[in-house]
Amino acid sequence: MNADQEMRRSVEELRLTFKTGKTRTVGWRKAQLRAILRLIHENENTLFHLLQSELGKHPVESYRDEIGVVKKSVDHALNCIDQWMSPKKGRLPLVYFPASRQVLPEPLGVVLIIASWNFPIALTLDPLIGAISAGNTVVLKPSELSPNCASFLANILPSYLDPKAVKVIEGGREVSNQLLQYKWDKIFFTGSTKVGKIVMAAAANNLTPVTLELGGKCPAIFDFLPNSDLKVAAKRVASGKWGPCAGQAGIGIDYMLVEQKFASTVIEQLKKTIKRFYGDDAKNFKNLSKIINKGHFDRLRSFLEDSAVANCIVYGGSFDDTSLIIEPTILLDPPLDAEIMNEEIFGPLLPIITMDNIEESIEFINSKPKPLAIYAFTKNENFKKRILAETSSGSVTFNDTVIQFLCDELPFGGVGQSGIGRYHGKYSFDTFSHEKAVLERSFYFELEPWHPPWNNFKLQFLRLVYNYDYVGMLLLLLGLKRPSNS
C-alpha cells in the first residue's frame, strides 16, 4: 500500500470511528483529556530534553511557553467541558408559544491540525485539546522542521490516546499537500501567511471551514516612561523579543517604535537587560534558543547583507554557524524599504524605528498589514484609547508582551493577514464545533393566518404578530378590530 493509500485508509478509519458516536460522549472526551495530562506529566523530562536539543530551549522556557500552557489548557478544559457541551437555552416571544429554543454544540467530524515547528508541543497539543473537547476525531500533522518532536508525538500518542480517533501523520510538504486534498470537516493551521493561503485554497474545494493562526510584524510601541517602569518595560520587551524561541514566534515582537529623544535611553536599558538575560559571550549565550535550521539562519543573515541595514546595528550582530545561534541584535532606524522592515523577521533581530512624536506610531502600524498582536508601553490613557480605536490587530497588550497567550478567557487569533478564527479556552471548543440551532414547537395553538390562502385579515394579523402587538392580535381575532385594506 503506498503512502497515499495508507493515509486515506487512516482518515477513513477516523470517519468510521466518528460515525460510531463514541467521541461524542463526555466520558470519552474527558478520558482523552486526562490522558494528555498524564502524557505531559510522565514525559516532562523527555519533553524538556527534546525541546532543548531540537530548539535549544531551556526547560524554564519550555515550561513557560509549551508544557505549562498545555497543562493549563487541559485543566481548564476538564473543568469546563460539561458546561461547554451543554445546550444554551433561552426564551422565545409569546407569538411562538408553545415552543422552546436552544443552541446545541456538536462536533464537526474529522479534523486536520497542521502545526508549526517553533512551539512543536504547544501548537500540536493545544488545538488537539480543543478538537477532542468538541468531540471530533483528529489527524495531527506536526512540522517536519522539528522532526524529533514530531516522531516523539507519533510514537507516544497512540499509547495514551485512542488510536482509532487520534492519529499523527508525519512528513513534509508532499504529505501536507496530500492531506489537503482530502475532505475534512475543519482544518486548523498554524504557520506562515503564504502557506495559509494554500491551505485555505485547498479547503475551498470542499467548503471546509478553516482557522488560520498566522503571523505578521508585531510592533511594540514604546512611549516615554519613568526610570523604574522603564526597567520593567525593558525586561518585558527583551522577554517578548528573545524569550520565545529567540524571536521565532508569531506573537513575538517584530520591531519597536520609540520617540527620537528617548531612543538612546531605551537602547541602553535594553542592552543591560540583554546582557543580564543572555550574557555577552558570543561563543556561549545562555538561555537563548537556536535558529531552527540553516535555511532560516541564512534567511536571517541575509536581512543584514544590505550594508545600509548592517550599518544600523547598535548591538549584537554575531552569527554562529555551528550552533545556529544568533546574538540578540538591535538595529537603529534601518531603511524603511529594506526587507527587514517589510517581511516578518521571525528571529532575534530587533529594528527600532524612531519618530518625532510617539503618536505617529499609529500611522506607521496602519501602513502595514494587520498584525497578530500590538504591544504598547505607555501610561497615557488617551493614547491607549487611540491605539485601540485606530489600529486593528488580533490583540492588544498594554505594558507587557506575549503574556496575553496565558489568558484562557481571551480569544487568540489574528485578523486580516495575521489570520482567521481564534482559539484558547472555550474558543478552542467553539472553533471545532458547529452550533446547531434547535427550535421545538408543539401541535397546539395552530395559528390559521400562517397559512394560505391569503387574505387581508391574515395580512393584518401577521403585521401585528411581527410588531408583537398582542392586544391588537386579540382584538382582531375577536372581531373588534377591522382588517385595513393595505
Added chain:
Amino acid sequence: MIKFYRRYPSITHRQHRSFSDLSSNSRFHLPIDIDYTMASEEQAKNSTAPATFDAEAADCLMKELRSTFLDGKTKSYEWRSSQLKSLLKMLEDSDKQICDALFSDLSKPEMEAYIHEIAMIKSSCKLALKKLKDWMKPEKTKTNLGTFPSSAEIVPEPLGVVLIISAWNYPLLLSVDPVIGAIAAGNAVVLKPSELAPAMSSLLAKLLGKYLDSSAIKVVEGAVPETSALLEQKWDKIFYTGNGRVARVVMAAAANNLTPVVLELGGKSPVLVDSNIDLTVTARRILSGKWGCNNGQACVAPDYIITTKQYAPVLIDSLKHNLVKFFGEDPMNSPDLSRVGHSRHFARLKKLLDDDKISGKIIHGGQTDKSNLKIAPTIVLDAPEDSLIMSEEIFGPLLPIVTVEKIEDGIEFINSRPKPLAAYLFTNTKQLKEEFVSNISAGGVVINDVTLHLMVDTLPFGGVGESGTGAYHGKFSFDAFSHKKAVLYRGFFGDAPARYPPYTPGKLRLLKALLDGSLFGIIRALFGFS
C-alpha cells in the same frame, strides 16, 4: 406575456471556462451555465446598471470605500444608527415598490412578500437599532493568576470593507439582512444583488443610493463579469448566499487574500414524519413551508419527506386534501403561489420531472407551463435514490416522499447524505426527538414545524459542511462582520521574575505553580519547596 431577450451569450453546457473572454485579467472560473436573460424589455430600459463594471471600476470603488473607512466615520455609533434609521425609513416608504418588484421577478404573492421579506427585514433593522449600543460595548473578561495583576476585555471592531453577494429567491431579505449586520458592525459595504431578480436589483441600487451614505455603501449590479471583477479585490469579509458550486469559487478567491467568508448555502432539507402526530397541523405546516415559501425555492424549504411505508398513504391523503384548501383545484392559476424564478431554473426542474427513473411515481400534480414559468405542486412517491430528484437540491415545487420500514431508519437515511441547512421532524415521541436532535447534523433543526427558526433572531442561522459556514441573524450578524479584539491591560507592578532569564530550577518551580494557578504551590515554591 413575458418577453425575453439575451443580454449575454447563454451557455448551455456545464463546462467551467475561463472568462477572460468576457472580462480581461480575471482569474476566477465562475461557472457560466446561468442564463442571463432579462425578465422583460421594460425592465431593461429602466435598469440603472452601469454600462460596464470591470477591474478598473472595481479598483476605483475599493479605493473610495477604503478611504471612507479609514477616515473613521463608519465606526461611530451615530453613523451606524443613522444609517439603520434611514434603512428603516426606506423600507417603510417603499412597501409598494418592493412588492411590485418581487411580483415582477418571482410572481411572489403580496402576503409572502410581506411576511417573508419586508416584515422580517424591518424586524431585523429595528432589533439592530435597539441593541446596537449593547453590541458595540467591550466585554470584560476574567484573567488568571498567570497574568496577575491585569484586566482584560474583548473589543468588537469593524473588519473594514465587506462584500455581500446575494441570491435571487429572497432578493430583498438576502441582500438587506446582511447589509444591516455589516452596517451595525461599522463596515463599508458593497452589495451585489442577484442579476436573476433584476427588478429588485435595480430597485435596491436606486433605494440604497437614495437613502444611505453612498460614500460607504454601494450597490454593484451585474452578473459573472461584475462579480469576478469584485472578487479580484481584497475584501475584509465576503458574505455569500447561493449554491455550493459558486461558493467554492468565492472561497478560493477569498483564499488569495486570506479573506474570511460566510457562506449561506443550501442542501436537501429532509422532513421526517412519524405516525404519532397531529396529522392536519403537520400537513398544513409542511405545505406552508414548501409551497408557501416562494413555491419551494427557499434554502430551508422542506426538500423531501421520509415516513413509514405504513403511514405514507395517510400522510399523502392529508397533503393532497390541504393542498386543495390552500391553493384551490387549479393551483397553476392560484394567486397564492410564486412562479419559478427564471427559465433556466424551470428547465432544470422540468428535467427532474422528466427523469425516466421517476416515471410512474408522480402521484400528484406534475403539470408545467413553460411560458408562464409555472409548475404545479407535485408529489413523487419512492423515487429511486439515484434519480435526479433525490440527488440534487430541488429548490422548487416538487416533493418526493421516501418510505422506510421503521421511522428510525429515517435518521440513518438522512445521515448518509451531505449535511443539510435544516432538518425537520414531526413527532410526539420524546425518544425520537432526542435521537433526531443529537444525531442529525444540520445547520438548524426544527421539531414539529418547518422554516420557523429563521425568524428567531436569538438563533444563529447558517449551515455546516456542504450547507455552509458561519452564521447570522440578530447579534450573530453583528458578530459575523466584526473582529473581536482581545485586549490585556497590565501595570508595572507584579513582575514575576520567574518569567525572565537567567533561568534557574527555582524559577521553574515558581512558574509551574503560577501557571497552575495554585497559591499554595506559589508559597511553597517561594520558600524553596516542591
